Structures are given as structure tokens and as C-alpha cells.
Amino acid sequence: MLLSQFRRPDGRIQIVARDGTEAFEVKTDLSLYDLAMDCAATGQSLRDRISALGLNGAVDLDELYAAGKLLPPLLHPDPAHLHLTGTGLTHLGSASTRAAMHAKAPQDETDSMKMFRMGVEGGKPANGETGVQPEWFYKGTGHALIAPGHALTSPSFAEDGGEEPELAGLYIIGPDGTPFRLGFALANEFSDHVMERQNYLYLAHSKLRPCSVGPELLIGDLPDSITGTSKITRHGATIFEKPFLSGEANMSHTIANLEHHHFKYGVFCQPGDVHIHMFGTATLSFGDGIATRDGDVFEISAPSFGLPLRNPLATTAPATAPVAVRTL
Template identity: 30%
Template sequence: MSILFESEYRGERHVGFGKPAAGDSVTLYKVAEDRLRTEFAAGGDPEQIVATVVAGAESVTVAADDPELRLLPPLLPTATGDSLVSGFMRTHRSKFETEPQEGEEFVPPNWFFKGLGNWLRLPGETLVVPSKPVALIEEPEVALVYVNDEEGAPHYAGYTFGNDLCDIGLHLENPGWNPYCKLCDTALTPWLFLGEPPTTVTGRVTVERDGATAWEGGFDCGEDSLYFKVRDMADHLFSFPAVRRPGLVNYVLLGADRASFHDGFRIADGDRVTIDVKSHDVVFSNDIRFGGSVTS
């Protein structure tokens, strides 16, 4: 399965492949800012789309840790308002007393709006939350990426991983406050996996405080761990015209299993959350800041 990423290098948009680590060299292919999104919006095989985009493109090889190389969330548009981050709640089987039955009528899970795509944070960046959260929870999740065509029809591009940090304590005090609960930064990895939504995703979360491990635990967020089928959830979401605006990029979070909060742990200001998606060899960390300043 191919993995691609987009980046800015010396002020211009590029596409690269794989998951280069610090010290590695990486070949970047220069592309127009909207080229990949336009191709994905037209539909077709993702692998062929990428091959078409980079064919004959000007390339340059740089170090993965070159200070002039800035990675981007997958397919992120430059224009504010051209991408949305949202997700589903209470999607995992572990949160239900019964198992789903074949032929059972689909009752959609709750959905939330997280923010605009340019609100997303990348690995290594600080996640800012309100100054006095009730009880934060890290949420390792699969994020699906869709691009709408000129008629508003969504086309699936691939998936990546994220941390949907939120104030679960506020939600538990009053479920009607859930929109406030979600007003915490979300981290997304830049790697776009060009494949169907994954059935198995396993890994481990570590929370560090003052340089030492304060909590750690495992997670499972693949489709096999969900109570709902991914296609059913996606079809229901895209039945609403508001998310089918032509050219819109949708980042759709599929929900998280139990996490540090359920273990009695409470994330504090300055903690570092590391999510190790062992099944996909993806590791990313973010520091948590209470009431910090907001940057674009």
C-alpha cells in the first residue's frame, strides 16, 4: 500500500512518498496547490491518480529534517473554509452491551463538528485547550479523508491517524455541552494511506509528565472494533448537503475506544501525549497546553 504526504518546501507545494524519518533523504515532486485534490475529486484508482500527478513533475531530494520542509495535513486546502474536521461518537463495540446483529436497522451514532481543516495540528505541535478543562481525554482515531467533486459528490482518498483531544469531563457534566467539549486542538498525521479504511488498528498511548511516564495503555480503533460499519456511517453523513459543498475536503474521525480518563488518570497542563499506532508503524507526540495562545 502506498503512503503519500504533501509538504511545502521553499514556499512551493510538493508530494512525497513513504514515512521518512529524521536523517533520511526524501524525494519531493513539485505540484500545483490544488492538483492532488482535483484529481482525487474526479474519482478513480488512488494509486493511478498519484502516478499521473507526479509523472514528469520537477523533483528535488532533501533531508527529511530540512528546516525548509514543512509537512501538511493530507490534501489540506490553502483557503480557509474549504475543509472540515468532524467525527462520530460512541462508535466502539466496547461501549455497547450487545453485539451488532446482521440485518439490524442502522441507527447512526452521534456526530460532532470539530472545526476547519486549517485548525489541525501536526505531530510535534502543541495542542491548545481551554484554560480550565474539567477532564481531558486523548482519543487515538482513524481519520478518513474525502474530497467532493464539482457536483458535491464525496470521493474517498485514503486514511490517516489523529488525536481528537477533548474535554470529556465537560461532556459528562452536561451532554448538551459536547460542542464546547470538542473545542480542543486535534492532531493529524501527514501520512495519507492509499487504501480502504483499515479493519485492524492497534497501538499504545503514553502520557509523559516532567519527562517520566505517568500513564500508558493500549487501544484498538480499526473497523473490526466498531459497532457500526464505516460505509453506513459515511453514507449517512454525506446524505447532508452541508458537507457536500463542491470542492470541500472532509476529515472524518471514526471514534476512539477507552483511554486514560477511563483508567482514572487526568491529563495535566504540560503533559506530552504519544500515540504509537503499532499496526501501521506510525508514532506521533504532542504537548498539551492549557489556555495557550492560538496560532494559525
């Protein structure tokens, strides 16, 4: 089952569900966040709750998409309580582009390659065991989450605005602090690879960019292997198109291991919070020498996840002066 959300003219969020080609409104006034929190409190699965609620009339998701009305599949009423995070070097083949950015000499093993090798050797532990921890990064709060179809805006000081096609896990924290995964969605993690290439220690800076997730949420377990497509169009012409692979068959870590090393921190288990955690990629247009421009459109698609995730690129106006902090 795929779930999505759109904003009604009165401001209310409407949940949409589909199991095949047709999408239908779910008979509820609750947002997916509110519905999920209630399921966490009562112990009912999302699928069972939606089946019990029933469906209303059909919805044209393509029309809503074109009108800019689709929302990320999961939001928090207070964006400050939605956390955008991710892990890197998690996919087989994901280290090559990163290592090329930071290599000093052919005989040197970069920190990226060391981290990748650690994941290959210890990222898929046996059941009940803890595997090696992955690289982890922070992107921001819900204020940095951009709806499908809307612009990913790069700051004026950025040196690049590049796509990262990947999958994200979407989670709520239940009333007792237990993390609950609602499902998985397409994500454009969007980073500044030119800044990162200058020095590996700029990775944290390069990730402080907006991102987009959706439009649809696949509830349930993740298929073992996912083949998707990452595409960039410029003035209607395709300038980049390449497959990307995800799912545990193509990863050096299990999803469970990545989840453990995120939610082992108590600060990430605060009741009522939302987490969108991105699992990494091995495919970047930057690695193929693509320099993006304002107006380029990123498109990330995979058959299991319904509608593709599309976002144009924009840049903020240059600042006229440094940020000034005032003393109280």
C-alpha cells in the same frame, strides 16, 4: 502507500510518498488537495496519478518532523472549507467509560449505552442497506486542525484536555458533489472529558477543541483490524501507555455506514470542500484517572500508519473579561 506533506522554505507544499522505509518527493508542484481534486475530476486514482508523476530525491521525514515542518496530510487553501467532525460510541467497548460518566444508578441504562447497543444491533447493515445512525459531533473548521508536532492548545476555560486516539477518514468533495475518500490517518480528537462528565448535554461543548491528524495518510482500504498504542509522557517519563483497537473487526459500525450518515447531508457535499471525519475510540487516559498537564506529550501510533502522531499540550492565557459583542 503512505502520503505526507511538508512546507518548503518558499511556502510551497510538497507531497511525499513512501511504500516502504524510504520516503521520496512526488514530482509535482501541487498540494495533495489540488492533486486529489484533479483526480476526482478526471477519474484517475491517487495511486495511479502518483505513479505516473514519479518521484524525486529521498526525504528524511524524521528530520522534517523534528523541525516542525510536517503538515497535516490534507489541507484546504481556505481553512473555512475544511470540516472537522466525528462519531462516538462506534467501537466495541467504547461505551463503558462514557456510561460511567453519566450513570445515575446501577439499574439505569444511560443514553450512551442505548446508543452503543443500537450500533451493535444495527450499525453493520447488509450491502445496499442503511444501518442505524451513530452519535455525531462537530469540532470546527480547518482553523482547529493542528499539524503533527505542534501543540494542542486547550482554552483557559477548559476543565480538561484529554487525548482520543483514533482513525480519521480524509475526504474531498468532487466537482459534481460526490465525496471521495483519499484514505485514513491517525488522529488525536482531543476533548474536555471533565466538562462532558458534568452533563451529557455538554458533549457538544467538550468537542469544540483543536485536533491533530497525520503525519501520514494511508491511501486505499482500511485494514480490518488495527492495533495501535496511545502514550502520554511527562518530562520524558511515560505516565500512560495502553493499546487501542480500531478497524471494522473492532467496531459496532461499518465505515460505509458512518460515511453514509455524514454525507447524507447536502451541506457536507459542497464541491471543493475537505472533510476530516474521526471514527471514535475505546481507549482514554481519562478513564484510567489521568489528569493531563501543560507540557505533557501525546503520542498515538499504529504500524500501518507510518510515523506516530505526537502533540504537546498547552493552555491559552486566561481571559481578563467576558467576550463582548458589539452592536453595529
